[in-house]
Amino acid sequence: MSYLYAAYILTWVIHIGYIGTLFRRYRRLRQEMEQLKQDH
Amino acid sequence: MKRAFPILTILTAALLIYGLYQALLVAPTEETMGDVQRIFYYHVPSAWTAGVLFFVNFLASIAYLVWRNTKADALAVAAAEVGVVFCTIVLVTGPIWARPVWGIWWTWDLRLTLTLVLWLIYVSYLLLRRFSTSGQTPVIAAVLAIFGTLDIPLVYFSIWFFRTQHPQPVIGGGGSLDPRMLNAFLVNLVAFTCFGALVCWARYRLEILRREVEETQALESLLEPRSAR
Numbered sequence: 001m002s003y004l005y006a007a008y009i010l011t012w013v014i015h016i017g018y019i020g021t022l023f024r025r026y027r028r029l030r031q032e033m034e035q036l037k038q039d040h
Numbered sequence: 041m042k043r044a045f046p047i048l049t050i051l052t053a054a055l056l057i058y059g060l061y062q063a064l065l066v067a068p069t070e071e072t073m074g075d076v077q078r079i080f081y082y083h084v085p086s087a088w089t090a091g092v093l094f095f096v097n098f099l100a101s102i103a104y105l106v107w108r109n110t111k112a113d114a115l116a117v118a119a120a121e122v123g124v125v126f127c128t129i130v131l132v133t134g135p136i137w138a139r140p141v142w143g144i145w146w147t148w149d150l151r152l153t154l155t156l157v158l159w160l161i162y163v164s165y166l167l168l169r170r171f172s173t174s175g176q177t178p179v180i181a182a183v184l185a186i187f188g189t190l191d192i193p194l195v196y197f198s199i200w201f202f203r204t205q206h207p208q209p210v211i212g213g214g215g216s217l218d219p220r221m222l223n224a225f226l227v228n229l230v231a232f233t234c235f236g237a238l239v240c241w242a243r244y245r246l247e248i249l250r251r252e253v254e255e256t257q258a259l260e261s262l263l264e265p266r267s268a269r
Contacts, residue, residue, distance in 0.1 A: 007079045007136040018125045029249050036256050
């Protein structure tokens with residue numbers, strides 16, 4: 001059972017980790033865009 | 041399209057939860073392997089989704105080479121990156137299944153080796169996109185992607201044409217599957233495909249935004265007065 005749980009948990013750790021990086025990148029780009037708009 | 045995204049996210053999440061329920065609680069325990077066989081419900085759909093995403097990358101790369109369409113290039117990057125994530129899951133869940141069943145984590149079996157090569161091809165594709173500063177990067181990456189796609193049929197047919205340690209396909213390979221196992225597998229196959237498409241869509245939107253920011257920054261630097269530089 002531990003192998004099964006390890007496989008399922010790791011699958012979701014990888015997916016959630018990746019989605020987390022997408023959120024961070026999105027937030028950073030939004031901030032940069034807002035900054036550029038404010039400068040003009 | 042923006043309104044569809046949250047609805048599709050909720051539907052995909054529901055499908056993934058239902059798939060998890062089917063895989064862990066509804067599908068019967070396999071007689072010889074036991075519970076570890078349930079890894080199959082995540083391993084195979086992940087491999088399928090990675091293959092679909094790499095194929096999208098292939099089509100988008102061809103579209104870019106033919107029409108020089110920057111949206112096609114953005115889709116190619118998105119599909120390759122999300123495809124690598126799913127392929128990573130294949131390479132992680134495979135050895136976790138192999139350890140209790142084969143007694144080893146890894147063997148240089150043809151299917152396993154070709155899957156690792158496929159992963160390395162697309163990782164190198166992403167590294168090329170990340171670090172190359174040449175204006176020709178999208179063209180070089182598109183050509184690499186087209187050659188990389190050639191590995192997909194090799195991975196798929198390797199267990200048909202060569203004697204390998206990897207299990208033969210149960211579905212479409214002459215084997216039989218308990219209907220509850222088949223149902224759990226199909227639900228997860230659909231759920232993972234929807235999830236892959238959704239994440240790829242989000243990554244595509246991110247890539248478009250990144251390019252917009254870069255273009256605006258480039259314009260800003262051109263419009264700045266010389267004294268300010």
